[in-house]
Amino acid sequence: MDQRKKILATLLLKNNSYARLFLAWLSLCVGTTLFLIAILVWWNFQELLYGKSAHDSLGSSFITVSKKVTGENMGNPTLTSFKPSEIGELRRATGVESIGALTANRFPAVIKLNTSLGFATDIFLESVPDQFMDTLPEEWGWGADSREVPIILSNDFLNLYNYGFALSQGLPQLSQTTIQAIAFDLVLGTPENQQVYSAHIVGFTDRISSVLVPQSFMDYANTVFGSHANPNPSRLILKLKDPSNPTFIKLLKDKNYTTNTESLRWNKLRSVVEVIVGATGILALLIMGISTLVFTLFIELTIAQSKQSLELLSLIGYAPSYLRQFMFRRFFPIMLTAILTAVLLVLLAQFLIAFWAKSHQLVLPFIPSWHIWLVIAVGTILLFIQIKRAIKKAIG
């Protein structure tokens, strides 16, 4: 720094006490950190609920709907299935984004354990379009010539077996990995028209309580082994904006449709959490605003204390633009270090959050996404502009 700049610094910044400088820095750093962490929490929440690894155990925007079986309609499948007009009505309902039918098998199906134990049971199969699935393992899919059929099993069924059936019957409990290693024979059709496929479980679902096979396989099997014409679906899967929406719940009630009420309750809770996260965001925005104000006031106070000197400097030929630049160069590093510290703290926070989530079988990225970086970049630019404006306002 040349001698003149040293003298200017002595003249214009000498009133800065280190305590005040540190407090201004701390205020900006804490404000920025809280603001970024609030965004980080919101983003992580979105990742958990709507991201690629979204987990239905945290509440889903997908629900399955069927007609309530009553004394009047029991025994008559046509009364418990959905007519096209009823499907159309649901499609048009508020908040329904898409709708899909669960296709059931229309042929006898038996699953046999491919061992000497001789275990065999009749089963039912269902399929849904892939867009409604919460998990799509690599092995999922079926081609016309394939003898291999992948199956996705509901977690509910595995739990029923492990905590109900196995314990009561003295059978071994089975982990997901163990079940996936077991090969089954899938016998389809009547003895006159029968084929055996090799089946294995490739994944588990929280979304649909069923035994799922690929849609292409179900369409093929129903055509080849099916005994009667294509009936109306008895279960529908709906993607909703907000499953806890009272209007939608009323529609279900009015129509006497049933769904998973636990899922609706989860979604209600999720809505509450979303509101809380939103409120935290507003609070963080407020804190960020206050800390920016404190930092701006610090700048204005520093300049106000040097007002007389600045006027004298202007009288002897110092351009206000030069003085503004001089002051900005003094305050900019303070701003930058506060933001960088906040960013480092946020990176650390994300790492810890992701680590914690992993221990709860939830997948979160260890590095924040470009959304967060964009907010940091925009925030820095806005702060940069605010400081420039404050200096311009103070110096003129």
Add this chain to the structure above:
Amino acid sequence: MQLTIQKVVPHPLRAAITANSSDIWMQQHRFSKGQRIAVIAPSGKGKTTFFHLLNGIRTDYDGTITWGDRDLRWMDSDELSKLRAMYIGTVFQDLRLLSQLTVWENLELKRGITNTITPEKMQQMLHQLGIAEKKDSPCRTLSYGEQQRVAIIRALLQPFDWLLLDEPFSHLDHLNIEKAVMLILEMAQKHQAGILITSLEDNDYFQYHQKLYL
């Protein structure tokens, strides 16, 4: 750079000024670079106001003041600073030194804007006016006469077309006035600059082209 003043009347003095009561107010003048002008008036006639108008410090006046071809009223703050840094050197009556800084720091702040005068020359000027030994003393500890000499040197540490001196020798003895006049003349000749000086009484510090009475 030419200085033109046309029918200038400061607002606070409007009531006191009549058509022919002053050589400056309500008159038209064109001062060319290199001229030496004395403005003489007793206290309270507006000498300092006139100086502040020429410096662009005040804008509460009617009429027009033009430096070169630029109307002072329309200059923005950066243009005014350039005018003060490159074209007019000023000694204010109240000196306007940065009292918390040393003599050297005050001068260095001014010298560093244009770097047209070397530190050695600055040191020599301090010697010429007899305040070299005070160069590391804070200005506030100097006598008013010493501060006046610091202000004179500061006005000379830049290129200039005009030197505006507002009662620059009011606290100097004859010997020091003589030394200051010599230094000012030397620098004014070097830059072929004009001098505009105000004083309470008639004087012959410089060979004036014009003496005007406020």
